[in-house]
Amino acid sequence: xxxxRAEDSKYKHMKTxxxxxxxxxxxxxxxxxxxxxxxxxxVEAARLLRGKHKPIFTTHVDTGDFVVVINADKVVLSxxxxxxxxxxxxxxxVGGKHVETPRQVRERRPVxxxxxxxxxxxxxxxxxxxxxxKLKVYAGDSHPHDAQQPTHHEVR
Numbered sequence: 755x756x757x758x759r760a761e762d763s764k765y766k767h768m769k770t771x772x773x774x775x776x777x778x779x780x781x782x783x784x785x786x787x788x789x790x791x792x793x794x795x796x797v798e799a800a801r802l803l804r805g806k807h808k809p810i811f812t813t814h815v816d817t818g819d820f821v822v823v824i825n826a827d828k829v830v831l832s833x834x835x836x837x838x839x840x841x842x843x844x845x846x847x848v849g850g851k852h853v854e855t856p857r858q859v860r861e862r863r864p865v866x867x868x869x870x871x872x873x874x875x876x877x878x879x880x881x882x883x884x885x886x887x888k889l890k891v892y893a894g895d896s897h898p899h900d901a902q903q904p905t906h907h908e909v910r
Contacts, residue, residue: 796871827864
C-alpha cells in the first residue's frame, strides 16, 4: 500500500487564495431594468454586489462592485405576481401591519421592489450590509454616477 505525503503531491506549492480588503478593485456597473423580470435583475445585481463574478471571490471579504439600477419603475413581475404578490411591513404597534400590492408599492416608492428583491439575496450580517450599501437604484433612466464611468451590464 502506497502512502502519499504532501511533499510528493504535484500541488505542493499551491496555496489557498484569500482576498484582502485593500487589494480589491471595484468597478461600477449599470443595469437597465426596463421590461426585465424583477427576479433576474435582482439575481444579477446581487451577484455583482457580492463579487461572485470575480475569480478572487472570498466569502468573508467584500469583493463586490458597485451596481446602479436604472428604470426600476419599469421592472416586470413574472406570472400572476402583479395581482397576487403582497408586500408586508409591520410598524411594531397594535394594528400596525401594512399590506401592499406591487401596484401600490410602485406608486408610493418605485425603487422599493428592486431594493427588497436584492436585499433578500445577500447575507444578513455586517458584510451583507456593506455589500448592499454599494447598490444604487433609480426610477428614471438617468443617474448621478457618470463620473465613475460605469459599464453597461446586460441581464441574462
